[in-house]
Each structure stands twice: as structure tokens, then as C-alpha cells.
Amino acid sequence: MVLTFVNTAVVGTGAMGRGIAQIAAQAGSTVWLYDTQPAAVEAARASLVDQWEKLAAKGKLPADQVAVLAGRLRPASALADLSGCDLVVEAIVENLAVKRSLLADLEAVLRPDAAIATNTSSLSVTAMAHGMKHPERLAGFHFFNPVPLMKVVEVIAGLKTDPALCGRLVDYARQMGHTPVQAQDTPGFIVNHAGRGYGTEALRIVSENVADFATIDRILRDQMGFRLGPFELMDLTALDVSHPVMESIYHQYYEEPRYRPSVITAQRLAGGVLGRKTGEGFYRYTDGKAEVPPEPAVPEVPEMPPVWVPARAARRAEIYQLLKDLGAHIETGAQPSEKALILVAPLGHDVTTVAAVERLDATRTVGLDMMLPDSATKRRVLATNPATRPDMRRAAHALLARDGKAVSVVRDSGGFVTQRVVATIVNIAADICQQNICSPQDLETAVTLGLGYPLGPLAMGDKVGPTNVLEILFNLQTVYGDTRYRPSPWLRRRGALGLSLLHTEN
Numbered sequence: 001m002v003l004t005f006v007n008t009a010v011v012g013t014g015a016m017g018r019g020i021a022q023i024a025a026q027a028g029s030t031v032w033l034y035d036t037q038p039a040a041v042e043a044a045r046a047s048l049v050d051q052w053e054k055l056a057a058k059g060k061l062p063a064d065q066v067a068v069l070a071g072r073l074r075p076a077s078a079l080a081d082l083s084g085c086d087l088v089v090e091a092i093v094e095n096l097a098v099k100r101s102l103l104a105d106l107e108a109v110l111r112p113d114a115a116i117a118t119n120t121s122s123l124s125v126t127a128m129a130h131g132m133k134h135p136e137r138l139a140g141f142h143f144f145n146p147v148p149l150m151k152v153v154e155v156i157a158g159l160k161t162d163p164a165l166c167g168r169l170v171d172y173a174r175q176m177g178h179t180p181v182q183a184q185d186t187p188g189f190i191v192n193h194a195g196r197g198y199g200t201e202a203l204r205i206v207s208e209n210v211a212d213f214a215t216i217d218r219i220l221r222d223q224m225g226f227r228l229g230p231f232e233l234m235d236l237t238a239l240d241v242s243h244p245v246m247e248s249i250y251h252q253y254y255e256e257p258r259y260r261p262s263v264i265t266a267q268r269l270a271g272g273v274l275g276r277k278t279g280e281g282f283y284r285y286t287d288g289k290a291e292v293p294p295e296p297a298v299p300e301v302p303e304m305p306p307v308w309v310p311a312r313a314a315r316r317a318e319i320y321q322l323l324k325d326l327g328a329h330i331e332t333g334a335q336p337s338e339k340a341l342i343l344v345a346p347l348g349h350d351v352t353t354v355a356a357v358e359r360l361d362a363t364r365t366v367g368l369d370m371m372l373p374d375s376a377t378k379r380r381v382l383a384t385n386p387a388t389r390p391d392m393r394r395a396a397h398a399l400l401a402r403d404g405k406a407v408s409v410v411r412d413s414g415g416f417v418t419q420r421v422v423a424t425i426v427n428i429a430a431d432i433c434q435q436n437i438c439s440p441q442d443l444e445t446a447v448t449l450g451l452g453y454p455l456g457p458l459a460m461g462d463k464v465g466p467t468n469v470l471e472i473l474f475n476l477q478t479v480y481g482d483t484r485y486r487p488s489p490w491l492r493r494r495g496a497l498g499l500s501l502l503h504t505e506n
């Protein structure tokens, strides 16, 4: 393929500008570097050469390429030096007024057919283009940090962006070795919008005292395969970055309850408890290593009660098989005996409601999360209700841990931990599709590459079963009376069909 942009400029050679310059040079472009701080240009050039030397030392780049790539870098001392460029990518400070002023200066020096791209992550491309002589020549080109390793880039069309420019940026991204996804100019674009469910719902769970941070992290890693739990992730990103993003998207969508941030992160941010970089976040860090509180031990239970499962439990046949495999004494009568542990498996509802509605003895009732088949998870999660007797809680914990599988016991809430978080992620993703912000395929690609989730959110919904996701959301809405859980119409319509493989034109 012919190189789409032969002469590329990067304006703002900080963390992001350097990374963009690196992959542009690797694609074959001559790359002009400009920054208002002249020292930043030299620092960027030196760090890029250092980076290529390291890659060559590791055998990831032919040794003779270091000089070739370094030769493609052109430090610039004035914006006028960029006059011959085909594309300018700006990665300067995230401030609308400063960016608009740069765009005006660029239009004064560039050829009329030269393109401009902005790496903004939170400003509107349309707003930035307002006041330009040729707003059609500006598009969003949103990379992630660190650019060479994060292989996805969002190509954003503002209201007036020439669609052909987006096509050229898509081609160029591929030449850079990246995967482009295309999105409309909306708050958070795709990745920062789709990422709203994970942390905010986990924070709500913590705020209800359902479980502590470490337990929620363990559950989401082990049940759904997330690489980092939400609190580990917030510690890594740091709250001075992630809390303002939560607030910004919430307000930009006019206080849409699905994106509502939490007072927990607001307070921690105000108190300077930011995460790994300050040595203390949700976890404490010693020599960069998190201090993780130990898991509660499995209780010793000399005499195990029999177990009874009501007819309406989710995956009842699977629960029977599991109990059999664990060597439990299963009661199959219409009612439990006086001694029996009662195991319920609600979707979205709390254990307390199930016990009340089904007229079960709440003191002996414990919930088991069966949203996913037992074989698909590395951890079982039990929930008590406020009346659950301690001996019944201990018996359920010991029984479900008999084969050595990890077990967490949490307090009662609508929908356990994973049900709530996954249903929220799927629902937000469905709403992104509903708004036609991007194609379902690009959504899946952006989330897996940009957020590192084990599955795209729509595939996640299919794994759980779209009707199960809907049931969880409907019940969460009842339990909490919160429109935050109202299912997106897109999800409701596709609920019975499967989410990820549908034709977008329907």
C-alpha cells in the first residue's frame, strides 16, 4: 500500500506525541517534531533513538534500521517549518482554547489540502474545528498510552470532518501497525465511554458495603477473567486521571445515571489517596508491590447439613450436579426439611427478596451466583442475607470449597458482584450501539484492545446469555428503583437473539 502521509508532523512532543512520532516513522513517514518547549523536541528525538536502539538490542528491529528511522526525524524550531507537511497530529495540552489557537496558527502555514488530526481524549472534535477556515480538514486520531504498545486508535469524525479524511487516517493507522476503529464525535468516543461501567458499578457495590475492594477485585478476575480488578485498575491509572474522566462523561451526557461517579473516588482524590503512584490507593504499596489482605479461611464444619434448592433457581440442574460432585446430601422434596441449608440462585434479585417471595426460611437461606456455568469460572460467590445463621453461612462456604475452588462470601445485594458489573458493561455497550456511535465490530475491537477486557462487551453479553442480562437488569431496576439499570432498547430488542453477530443495518 502507498504510504498515505509522506510528511507527517507531531506538535506537542510529550508522552503521546513521542509515541505517535515513533510509529509514524516506523510506517515510513518523515516526521517533523515541534513543541513550544524546544528542550521537549530534543528530549523526544533522543528518547526515540534510545527506544529504537533498545528494540535493535532485543532483536526486534534490524540494527541498520536505527539510523534509517532516526534519519526520518526532523526537529522543527517554528510552526512555519511544518508548511510542507501532509498531516499534522497535535498532542499538546488538553485545553480547548489552546488547541483552537494552535489550529488557527497551523491553518496559516499549511497547504490548503493538508490534514490535521487531534489526539484529544476528552474534547469535542467539532468544538475544536469551530472557527477553522476549513473544519473539514480536522479529524480525531485518538491513541492510547503507551502508543507503540496500545495497538488501537480511534478515528473520530466531527460534524464537519471530510469522510475521506477518516478513510485516509484508517489506512495510515494500519500502515503504523495499529488497528483503527471509527467513531462519531461523542463524549469519551468509544473506549472511554464503554469503560464507564466497570469502575462505577464496582464503586457502587463497595459503597453498599457488599464486599471490600480486594474481594471485589478477586471476584471479577476469577469469575469473568478481567486481568485487573476495578480497584487495582483505578490504582494503576490513578484517581487524578480516572475520577475527572468519570465526572466529565457523566456531565457531558447531562447527568445520565448510567455514568454516575462515586463519592468514594471524589473523597479519595480530595485526600490525595490517588493510587500506586502515591504509594497508597485502594491498596497500600511497598516497593511498588500491593499489600493484598489475605482471603478469609475456609471454615471447618464437622457436620454438613443437607441441601435443598428451590425449583426457580437459575441453572438448577447444574447446581444439583455440582452438589453431587461435592458430595452433598441433596434433598429433593417439595419443601426443605428443618435441618436443610437452602441454596437459591437469583439473577439480579437479592437473596432476601427471593427468601421472602418464595416463603423460605431466611435464616437458612444462602445465595449462589450461577450467572455463568460453574465450569466457566475460577471462583464461586455466595451471598448471605441479613437473617442468615452463622452456621449456615459456614456450611455453605465449606461445602462449596470442598473441591479446592476459591469461594467468596459477600453480603446481600441485587445481583451479586459479577452480575451487576457485567450487566452494566453490556448495557452501556448496547447503548453505544443504539446511539450508532460506532459499529458493533469496532466496539468489540476498541474495548478488547483499548481496555484489555477478556471479551468485547457484546461477546460478554452473549456468554452470559442476553436474556439473562436482561433479567438481571430488570430485577436490579426493581431492587434499586434506579434508572441507571434500565436496559437499553438495543439490548431489549436483541435480547432473545444474541448480541455480537447481528447485521448492523437492522
Ligand code: NAI
Pocket (backbone or CB within 6 Å): 011, 012, 013, 014, 015, 016, 017, 034, 035, 036, 037, 040, 090, 091, 092, 093, 094, 095, 098, 102, 119, 120, 121, 122, 142, 143, 144, 145
Ligand atoms: P504531555 O504533557 O506529556 O505533552 C504535551 C506537550 O505539548 C508538552 O511537551 C508541551 O510542552 C507541549 N505543548 C503544550 N502547549 C503547546 C503548544 N501550544 N504548542 C506546541 N506544544 C505545546 O501530554 P500528553 O500526555 O502527551 O497528552 C497530549 C494530548 O494527548 C492531550 O490532548 C491528551 O488529552 C491526549 N491524550 C493523552 C493520553 C495519556 O494517557 N497521556 C492518552 C490519550 C490522549
